[in-house]
Amino acid sequence: MSKLHVSTTVNGDSVEFLCDPRETLLDCLRDKLNLTGAKEGCGTGDCGACSVTVDGRLVCSCLMLGVEADGKDIATVEGMAEGEELHPLQQKFIEYAALQCGICTPGVLVAAKALLEKNPDPTEEEARYWLAGNLCRCTGYDKIIRAVMDTAADMREAS
């Protein structure tokens, strides 16, 4: 199948790639742009490991086609830190040991960041339900939720 040309912005950089119209955004990010932070946990929109934002909206990149990214603004986990300066969520995840194998972590962080952008003061209930789309088989979620709630409190104080 002939390849299509896609121009998009990823983590603030404009990028271009050629892709088969059937390829998912997830595969394009991983295989063409070498951004392997987003993972394939299921490929069917059920695990959240592939979470990215598109024009600020949280999506499963396994459910979106690469060609649909044309002209959009994509953000992945690789764009969260400013250079070596970690995002507050990243710092708290480390501080709280909110990760074990770490494979769900990029998706969880992207989703948590999207939550705090939308709602800087979530209740614990809201945080748990927001993150219910991100499976984690290792941690039991407790430290993840605590880290998110604590980051939210810190960020509110800072702003």
Next chain:
Amino acid sequence: MKDNVSVQGTAHSDRIHDSAIKHVTGRADYTDDIALPTGALHAYLGVSDVAHATLKSIDLSAVRAAPGVVGVLTAEDVPGVNDISPTGLNDEPVFPTDKIQFHGQPLFAVIAETRDAARRAAERAQIDCDVLPHALDPIAAQEAGYPYVTKPLKLERGDIAPAFKTAPNRIKGRMSVGGQDHMYLEGHIAFAIPGEDDDVVVHCSTQHPSEAQHMVAHVLGVPSNAVVVNVRRMGGGFGGKESQMNLFCAVAAIAAKKWNRAVKIRPDRDQDMTATGKRHDFVIDYDVAFDEVGRIQALDGSFAARCGFSADLSGPVTDRALFHADNAYFYPNVRLTSHPMKTNTVSNTAFRGFGGPQGVIAAERIIEEIAYATGQDPLDVRKANFYGGEGRDLTPYHQTVEDNILDRLVSELEDSAEYRQRRQEIIAFNADSPVLKKGIALTPVKFGISFTATWYNQAGALVHIYNDGSIHLNHGGTEMGQGLNTKVAQIVAEAFQVDIDRIKITKTTTEKVPNTSATAASSGTDLNGMAALDAVRQIQARLVDFAVETWGVAPDEVVFRANEVHAGAQVFPFDAFIKQAYLARIQLSAAGFYKTPKIHWDRDKGQGRPFYYFSYGAACSEVMIDTLTGEYRVERTDLLHDVGRSLNPALDKGQVEGAFVQGMGWLTTEELWWDDTGRLRTHAPSTYKIPLASDRPRIFNVNLADWSENRELTIKRSKAVGEPPFMLGISVFEALSMAVASVAGYTTCPRLDAPATPERVLMAVTRLRDGG
């Protein structure tokens, strides 16, 4: 001055996971993230769509003709032995030749330019076969006269017959306990790169690199020294990657050698779930005799397991179910038998607890039966039956329980969780609440630590100090999130008294440490930590000799402290000291080794000391059910768990929480369901439900029993942590049971089967309301 004052990341500290920064920035590389060499090919499995059949022919011409396909692999392409049975029983072909034994069984592999092309092409095969009747569960298998996949076990002590005659009470019952899919977020994956001669390097995500190496050698028909297996980290394992990666490694390696190109294989989630093994489902029949106060006098237990088409690890898994059928309780007279049934399903395998949880839950069901029959709080029945007291410390396998701390552990949790008071409040609540009902349960766990295959209890490590003073650490264990590498590095940092940042932890590879055991049975730190310490001790002994000789000090004047080495009055920074040792031609590298002492096991007699020690824990959970829908939620959970002297409390607590939630999932929402044709219908997270962030207990208090210390000489007196807390999830199951029992005045044991899905809870409520 305390020794540790200025050293970062030594033992017993909350050191962060060594990969944490890479994890949060997305820079931690898993196998699928390793850049492929140009020309790499992709493999995909073609599978059966019947559960049991005689295989007549496989027509792959349409597969070969599909776009992008380079070739196919079938049984005929296996250059060595077509078998990947981990126990050497020769019952598990890479690809079958004459029989299909389960729905979804891999029959061939397609090799193509892209994964997508391989995946699409695999659908095009024409399989010609004669379908045979199948048996999916252990009872159907017994009825159909199916054989055992491996030798069963009997544990016996005392004499049950007289007790059954004289005991005032006797109850017989049956419990079905479902299996569980691992649902590691990273699925199976292997990636093989051909080398010169017979050589092949395989990057994969296995908990058992040595076995993968031996299997690849076996199927290729080459010696083990031609095969290297590498694992940097896994995105979860939980036992699912102990033996199951062998298939993927074998396929990738055969294809890589055949086409002389790198080959990667990564099944999609559905194929991962249908083609690889899971936790064993059990059907347990129990017959228990007990006295008026609920003390058990005799128990006869029979454990039939769905093993699948081949043995895989079913022998040791079903053995461990029997080893844990006592949980924390003394059985004066006991007989336990295992029935590892062959079934037409995927071959079941290791999963956190390794059969132990299925044994423990049977013990807890028996306690519940006795509690309802005698009208007592189940916690009182538990306490009445705990090991301890005159002549009450011998297990059914004749090992003496010497380190029991459950009395203290359980009373502490009982107090901190306010169990008694809350139970009264719940009973009062239930009396006034017609629809919503609550339940609470406090359950203990005792778990035996060591591989029951005694020879597995060995480990190796390799430590180098480079002449700039930096340390390279390697050991045979694999990192799957449990923080093993961090803990072993902490042990090395502590022993050398240097900051942990000086230590580089490197990927697990069969090139550095040979003949390793699986990172399993919770043994990773116990074994590899000791082996690393042995290596450190060897290097230190040489360094001490060097200092003694060079500065004329006594050996005990040579002290490693706070990133320095003291030789009498002389003090050197660690780097400078190492530099001098190097110039003096001191060997700065050592291979360490460890084997667990004291353990032995005679399986034919059913006697021995299979476990070096026991780990303990207790959990108290409160739930609320809706009796109109069966839906429920966990209101509060309190955990108190024993990890001896914790090497890293932050990591250990994480293991305890994660294990609890996973155990809760096993017993609540995670239902494996096969249809009549033998097809697994819960084959992806769309249909198979693991706990979500929203399922976490509303209140969740997790504590380590910080006063506990391993009485055995384990690494820094710590205890293993991976598996034991999994069984804390049983408290949720028992609490659900109490909530159900409330609808019939707590007089009938609800006999919930696991998993207690909302549907099952609703059915149990209906059954009890209708009078049992």
